[in-house]
Amino acid sequence: MSNTQNHGTNADHMAASPPLLEVRGLSVVFDTPEGSHQVVDHVDLKVSSGQTLGLVGESGSGKSVTCLAMLRLLAARGRVINGEVLFQEQDLLKLSEDDMTQLRGCKIAMVFQDPMVSLNPVRTIGWQISESLHLHQNISREAAKRRTLEMLDLVGIPEPKTRYNEYPHQFSGGMSQRAMIAMAIACEPKLLIADEPTTALDVTIQAQILELLSQLKSDLDMALILITHDLGVIAEAADEVAVMYAGRVVEEAPVFDLFDNPMHPYTLGLLNSLPRVDRKVDRLNAIEGSAPPPHEFVEGCRFEQRCGHCDDSCTGTRPDFKNIGTSRRVACMHPITTS
Amino acid sequence: MTTKQADSVMPSHTATGVKRGWLSATMHRWGLSGEWLVTAALIYIAFILFIAVFGFTFQPYEHTKQDLFNQLQPPVFMDGGSWDHIFGTDDLGRDVLSRLIKGLQLSVLIGVVGTVIGAVLGSVLGIVAAHFRGWVEEVLMMLVDVQVSLPFIIFALAVLAFVGNSLTVLIIVVGIDGWERYARLSRSMVLSCNAQDYVRAVRSLGLSNYKIYRRHVLPNILGTLVVQATINLPGVILLESTLSFLGLGVQPPMTSLGQILGVGRDYLILAPWIAVLPGMVIFFLTLSIAVVGDWLRDRLDPTLK
Amino acid sequence: MTRYIIIKLARSAFTLWFVVSAVFLVLRASGDPLYSIFSLGTPESTLDIYREKWGIDKSIFEQYIIYFQDIFRGDFGTSFFDARPAWDLIVERLPNTLLLGGTTFVISVVAGVSLGAIAALMRGSKWDRGIMTVAVASFSMPSYFLGLLLILFFSLEMRWLPTAGAGTWQHLILPATTLGLTLSGTIARFTRSAMLEVLRQPYMRTARAKGASKWRQIVWHALPNAAIPTVTVIGFQLGWLIGGSVVIETVFSWPGAGRLFIVAVGVRDFAVVQMFILMVASTVIIANLLVDILYGYLDPRITITGIKK
Numbered sequence: 007m008s009n010t011q012n013h014g015t016n017a018d019h020m021a022a023s024p025p026l027l028e029v030r031g032l033s034v035v036f037d038t039p040e041g042s043h044q045v046v047d048h049v050d051l052k053v054s055s056g057q058t059l060g061l062v063g064e065s066g067s068g069k070s071v072t073c074l075a076m077l078r079l080l081a082a083r084g085r086v087i088n089g090e091v092l093f094q095e096q097d098l099l100k101l102s103e104d105d106m107t108q109l110r111g112c113k114i115a116m117v118f119q120d121p122m123v124s125l126n127p128v129r130t131i132g133w134q135i136s137e138s139l140h141l142h143q144n145i146s147r148e149a150a151k152r153r154t155l156e157m158l159d160l161v162g163i164p165e166p167k168t169r170y171n172e173y174p175h176q177f178s179g180g181m182s183q184r185a186m187i188a189m190a191i192a193c194e195p196k197l198l199i200a201d202e203p204t205t206a207l208d209v210t211i212q213a214q215i216l217e218l219l220s221q222l223k224s225d226l227d228m229a230l231i232l233i234t235h236d237l238g239v240i241a242e243a244a245d246e247v248a249v250m251y252a253g254r255v256v257e258e259a260p261v262f263d264l265f266d267n268p269m270h271p272y273t274l275g276l277l278n279s280l281p282r283v284d285r286k287v288d289r290l291n292a293i294e295g296s297a298p299p300p301h302e303f304v305e306g307c308r309f310e311q312r313c314g315h316c317d318d319s320c321t322g323t324r325p326d327f328k329n330i331g332t333s334r335r336v337a338c339m340h341p342i343t344t345s
Numbered sequence: 346m347t348t349k350q351a352d353s354v355m356p357s358h359t360a361t362g363v364k365r366g367w368l369s370a371t372m373h374r375w376g377l378s379g380e381w382l383v384t385a386a387l388i389y390i391a392f393i394l395f396i397a398v399f400g401f402t403f404q405p406y407e408h409t410k411q412d413l414f415n416q417l418q419p420p421v422f423m424d425g426g427s428w429d430h431i432f433g434t435d436d437l438g439r440d441v442l443s444r445l446i447k448g449l450q451l452s453v454l455i456g457v458v459g460t461v462i463g464a465v466l467g468s469v470l471g472i473v474a475a476h477f478r479g480w481v482e483e484v485l486m487m488l489v490d491v492q493v494s495l496p497f498i499i500f501a502l503a504v505l506a507f508v509g510n511s512l513t514v515l516i517i518v519v520g521i522d523g524w525e526r527y528a529r530l531s532r533s534m535v536l537s538c539n540a541q542d543y544v545r546a547v548r549s550l551g552l553s554n555y556k557i558y559r560r561h562v563l564p565n566i567l568g569t570l571v572v573q574a575t576i577n578l579p580g581v582i583l584l585e586s587t588l589s590f591l592g593l594g595v596q597p598p599m600t601s602l603g604q605i606l607g608v609g610r611d612y613l614i615l616a617p618w619i620a621v622l623p624g625m626v627i628f629f630l631t632l633s634i635a636v637v638g639d640w641l642r643d644r645l646d647p648t649l650k
Numbered sequence: 651m652t653r654y655i656i657i658k659l660a661r662s663a664f665t666l667w668f669v670v671s672a673v674f675l676v677l678r679a680s681g682d683p684l685y686s687i688f689s690l691g692t693p694e695s696t697l698d699i700y701r702e703k704w705g706i707d708k709s710i711f712e713q714y715i716i717y718f719q720d721i722f723r724g725d726f727g728t729s730f731f732d733a734r735p736a737w738d739l740i741v742e743r744l745p746n747t748l749l750l751g752g753t754t755f756v757i758s759v760v761a762g763v764s765l766g767a768i769a770a771l772m773r774g775s776k777w778d779r780g781i782m783t784v785a786v787a788s789f790s791m792p793s794y795f796l797g798l799l800l801i802l803f804f805s806l807e808m809r810w811l812p813t814a815g816a817g818t819w820q821h822l823i824l825p826a827t828t829l830g831l832t833l834s835g836t837i838a839r840f841t842r843s844a845m846l847e848v849l850r851q852p853y854m855r856t857a858r859a860k861g862a863s864k865w866r867q868i869v870w871h872a873l874p875n876a877a878i879p880t881v882t883v884i885g886f887q888l889g890w891l892i893g894g895s896v897v898i899e900t901v902f903s904w905p906g907a908g909r910l911f912i913v914a915v916g917v918r919d920f921a922v923v924q925m926f927i928l929m930v931a932s933t934v935i936i937a938n939l940l941v942d943i944l945y946g947y948l949d950p951r952i953t954i955t956g957i958k959k
């Protein structure tokens with residue numbers, strides 16, 4: 007695929023200018039009746055234009071919450087208690103609500119996890135997509151409609167003219183996902199956050215959507231944050247990868263390095279649970295046990311219970327990030343070194 | 346719905362650890378921490394029930410006893426009032442307090458019995474419809490349509506005027522009100538209950554229908570029905586009071602709160618207390634039950650609307 | 651779609667027939683009305699003349715057939731008391747009833763929906779609690795008692811507004827307020843819960859993520875969705891409103907059809923009672939049909955299932 011090529015250009019990019027988006031020490035707390043839980047804990051992320059950052063982790067690891075917090079779209083009971091979100095060197099968390107409203111959908115757009123319920127059931131698809139245009143561009147009704155039809159066509163929705171006037175319940179899951187993408191990219195955002203855009207789609211459609219996203223990314227020179235718990239998707243579409251576990255980023259690396267040489271035991275576990283053609287396995291090695299729920303989060307390493315490499319030093323203190331070379335980091339007391 | 350629950354759970358959270366007085370300690374024990382309104386409502390309901398049941402023991406006069414020398418005497422807290430008639434007297438010199446106690450007794454009785462009739466009637470019809478499905482269900486749904494198409498008070502007024510308003514007829518009429526809500530509710534609950542695997546399993550074991558409904562279905566839907574009854578009760582009380590106010594409900598010499606109010610309406614200028622006192626009693630009673638009903642619903646059964 | 655509508659219409663017609671027949675039977679089976687109309691000593695021979703004149707000498711079944719024949723000829727019977735057609739008696743009072751009911755309805759819907767929406771948007775705030783407390787209080791309040799309190803204060807104490815009757819807009823204020831308070835309380839409560847339900851739907855987050863302003867999110871995204879359940883509830887409240895106005899017209903001596911009904915019921919005036927009930931039931935049934943249609947219009951998902959059925 008075009009990954010290698012992209013990778014090269016990105017390296018140049020990164021050296022030249024600061025990243026488009028940089029998240030530093032982002033922490034999010036949810037106040038629930040059962041108490042307050044910090045579900046995102048000092049997360050650092052970076053992504054540059056034209057580049058795809060893959061965000062992987064098990065269900066509940068805080069991927070969606072991290073991204074919602076960046077856009078300040080958290081539910082009422084969620085609040086950011088720490089950190090900054092620098093977008094074009096501007097801290098989004100300090101912007102006024104009006105400025106933030108202008109930015110959303112225009113420079114940063116998000117595709118939500120569950121497209122079927124993320125579309126307004128009483129508005130036509132066409133209305134919802136052209137609304138994005140009207141919100142951010144001074145555009146006539148006809149022009150907006152024309153552009154919407156183009157977008158529908160672009161994301162591969164057949165018969166855009168008919169589909170324009172249809173309602174979300176008339177759309178299948180894959181089509182809704184495409185419509186969501188059309189809505190998000192209508193204003194040609196600088197950054198697109200796609201939250202599990204391919205989960206619950208069948209494999210061929212999954213591949214088409216990924217293809218579409220990377221096409222759009224290079225056409226519009228966008229940055230893309232791709233959330234998934236599917237490493238296959240990561241291998242196919244990401245340039246950089248951040249692995250999240252229980253509210254923390256535990257490893258960050260360029261995609262090839264990560265697959266070649268995972269350094270965090272959790273990453274290794276994830277990779278081992280993948281079926282691979284180049285290696286013969288009798289059965290899939292899923293990681294034993296399950297990730298702790300937020301109310302059982304500890305200060306020390308949260309993977310310790312399920313880890314084969316741990317010792318006493320893993321308990322109690324949070325594992326700091328170790329920089330490995332220039333491009334990768336890992337938060338583990340005993341990172342795996344190449345065998 | 347989870348968020349709704351959150352409302353009622355949150356206060357208990359803040360209250361724990363705080364030093365409590367006797368009242369809040371008791372409230373906490375009863376799961377009422379922070380729910381001052383609900384507590385007040387419960388206390389008021391308990392008070393009303395007490396009066397309704399035991400009021401006759403300290404009722405100062407016979408409620409029909411007239412005193413033509415002491416007509417329209419104001420209550421003790423107004424100018425010209427006396428301790429002889431704490432809440433004053435009415436147009437015939439009858440003691441308002443005694444009449445309130447007596448009226449309350451009948452209002453509560455009709456309200457409770459009426460609610461039970463409606464709940465049982467509606468639930469049984471709903472269960473029958475859900476059990477037999479087919480045309481039985483169709484007929485029931487049509488009856489529900491019929492019930493909904495005629496404002497109940499109009500139906501009740503017509504029936505009471507033409508058929509006669511003995512206490513029995515009144516209680517039955519008042520009881521019919523709201524049956525369709527229980528019927529809909531129990532029908533849909535039984536349908537979903539019957540669709541559950543374990544009920545199917547029990548059925549395939551050859552347990553009789555009666556036993557299945559008694560042991561497996563009823564216990565599941567009873568809570569919801571009770572909550573629904575609590576929510577309906579204020580409406581039933583209001584219905585009776587309205588009918589009596591209009592002169593078609595409880596007939597003299599018996600009396601109910603609405604009937605006292607209806608009499609008081611004619612003396613609004615001269616003796617406002619005759620109307621205002623029973624009105625207040627009814628208002629706070631229905632309000633208290635509504636508050637408790639809402640609280641129960643949020644607590645036990647957030648699925649009810 | 652036409653099939654769906656035809657089924658609906660047939661069901662409505664059946665419902666109406668059932669209501670009218672049931673009321674007819676209950677009323678006629680309740681005994682001879684003449685004894686309550688004429689004083690006790692009236693000779694039977696005189697009564698017989700009237701029985702024949704009013705057609706109540708025949709069997710109930712015959713009366714029933716005649717009653718329906720008459721209805722289809724546009725004859726709704728004659729009042730035992732006024733000796734005038736029931737139709738005329740009711741229709742001449744309708745404008746007053748519609749004035750009171752219409753004013754109340756419009757104001758209550760506007761007030762109820764906006765207050766309910768405000769309460770939902772400011773959930774947990776002082777405003778929310780205030781609005782909801784008033785709402786619960788308003789429908790726990792016996793409406794006739796509220797009416798009396800208002801009369802006591804605004805008419806008798808302050809002498810600002812007339813106690814009873816109709817004619818000027820001042821006459822309208824108290825009865826409309828009495829009826830409207832309860833109605834808007836109910837509507838506000840339902841709007842609030844519908845709105846809260848909508849506000850936590852994922853598509854509202856999509857609207858925010860698009861960069862829609864707060865106002866736009868509410869008006870263009872939330873309200874059209876919240877309207878769907880709310881419209882049903884408001885439709886059902888129409889029946890309540892008619893029932894309530896019967897009581898309130900009596901309290902305020904408002905010369906409308908509801909008060910006529912109470913009087914007619916008191917003297918067992920068959921024709922008037924029957925016609926009133928027929929009219930109320932048709933109104934409610936038609937309103938429910940309209941709600942159904944409106945529902946399909948508001949919710950694109952419904953029309954489709956309607957067609958498929």
Ligand SMILES: Nc1ncnc2c1ncn2[C@@H]1O[C@H](COP(=O)(O)OP(=O)(O)OP(=O)(O)O)[C@@H](O)[C@H]1O
Nearest residue numbers: 036038045064065066067068069070071072081300
């Ligand atoms: N509105 C909320 N209220 C309370 N807790 C929440 C809320 N939203 C998310 N959480 C909690 O935050 C944690 C992280 O959730 P998040 O949705 O970010 O997970 P995720 O990594 O996106 O998982 P998935 O792959 O299932 O989407 C979870 O433990 C979840 O329970």
Ligand SMILES: [Mg+2]
Nearest residue numbers: 069070071119
């Ligand atoms: Mg997620």
